[in-house]
Amino acid sequence: MRKILFFLTFALMVIATWMTLFYAPTEVVMGHVQRIFYFHMGTVWAATVAFTVVFVASIYYLVKETAKWDTLAYCSAEIGMLLLTLTIITGSIWAKPVWGTWWTWDPQLTTTFILWVLYAVYLVLRSGAGGRGKKARYSAIFAIIAYVDLPVVYVSARIKRGISPVVFGPGGGGIDPAMMHTLLVTLLGFTLLFVLLLGERRRIMNMENALYARGGRGG
């Protein structure tokens, strides 16, 4: 199962890279730099999935109080953090030629930045909480509040008008079918990548815990 998932993810990521670079047509206005947009969307999508997993796992932990939900939430938060950092970096690279600036306080960017800070605090809280049970409980509570807070942050940031592109929904510009294919394959690829990484991270975490329980040096 692990091997199948690994090869499937690998194949999809290779195809996604190929499609991004060769299959998708060059965007008329923005040119080749627009191609980074596919990976930008891929990472932000997978990060959203990751933080939703954190949220759901945190609720389960508070209700059931079994350590496996806490492990799941923690591993997912770590990977989500990595993906979101990649989102911000790729977005910045895209924004420089298109908007003429590396960063601007547009609602989507503000929300993304606050999301990043919230999960940075989540990881700090885990390292500074103290005992195991307390760490798990406190971080679960914080994760739930943070996830509920985020839409409110977005709405309040919207009070100022934004410039991030709205691709879908009302006001969206529509999209070329070939671009759509590329986007879908990339999204699927990153979803699988997230699942793969999550599984691996949990395996490592469980090994660490097992070693720690056996009285190894542990960290």
Place this chain on the structure above:
Amino acid sequence: MRKIFLIFRKDFLVEWRSKQIFPTMFVFSLLLLLIFNVAFEFRSDINFRAVSAVIWITFIFSGLLALGRSFSLEKENNAFAFLLLTPVSRSCIYLGKLLSNVVMVLLSELFILPLFLLFFLLNAKGLSLSLTGEILPFLGVVVLGTIGFVSLGTFFSSMALNTKLRDMMLPLLVFPLIIPVVITSVGICSSILEGKPFGYYAFSLQVLVSFDIIFVLLCSLLFEYLIEDSGD
């Protein structure tokens, strides 16, 4: 409802008699206003947005200072363990504490506001202050914004106290979460000072009120999980 009020009365009396938090908060706010004034060097060319930001940063910083105390006081003599022994649900304890914190923070804000007026707004050009036009709406926003940041502040002060980092942890937990309060409160206050009509900031007001409702409810719900019976 009566239980909430009893907890509120207890906390308020403790503060009223000991007078620990209140003077500290007041002097701290005063110093913040002084620092802002020296740093910005406002003369008559006052930017209402910046002035609103000054007052809210002052409120939030001094407010969190007071909230840090609200649970550490309970830690002395293990008072909180006894509070948990009383036949009162956890959410009632939270709501009682929230109420007493809101009242205390609001009281000190009430003392700060005239000084704020004196230091920052007295020389402002194009500012007309009338009771119903500016002052009452301004105070209303102060109350709503205070409820917003105190709701999360009260909740997380009890969490922060039990972590290894203690007081260091509180601003870290609260600041990113109260961004909507900062955006909306500062926005509405500057709109009011600029004399904008109600329709101009009605949406911000909706967001602020929703924030208050969502987080007072969520925090009182989650408070049950925050406090463990073992008292660790």
